[in-house]
Amino acid sequence: MSTEKKNQAKADRIKGKVKETVGRTLGNERLEAEGRAEQSRGDARQAAEKAKDAFRH
Template sequence: MGIEDKLSAAKDKIAGKAEELIGKATDDDEKVAEGKAKQVKGDVTQAAEKVKDAAKDLRD
């Protein structure tokens, strides 16, 4: 997993959590949903990179 990809996934997860918390604090269900979606995007990016790393390890 490249450092840029790791940072991007972490950024999405952190930004998503912050957005979710803001949505909960302001009772904004749409903001909560958007935050959760960003967290999922970060999780998916992280999982995809782990699969790429595993595939690379198998080739080596």
């Protein structure tokens, strides 16, 4: 997994977690849902990079 893409995936997951937590705290369901979606994108990006790495080795 390239370092840049790995960091980008981790950043998506962290931003998503923050949005989800803030949304839950404020009672903002839309912000909470956006946070969960962002976390999912980060997870998917990380899984894709791991799959690419598996085929390279």
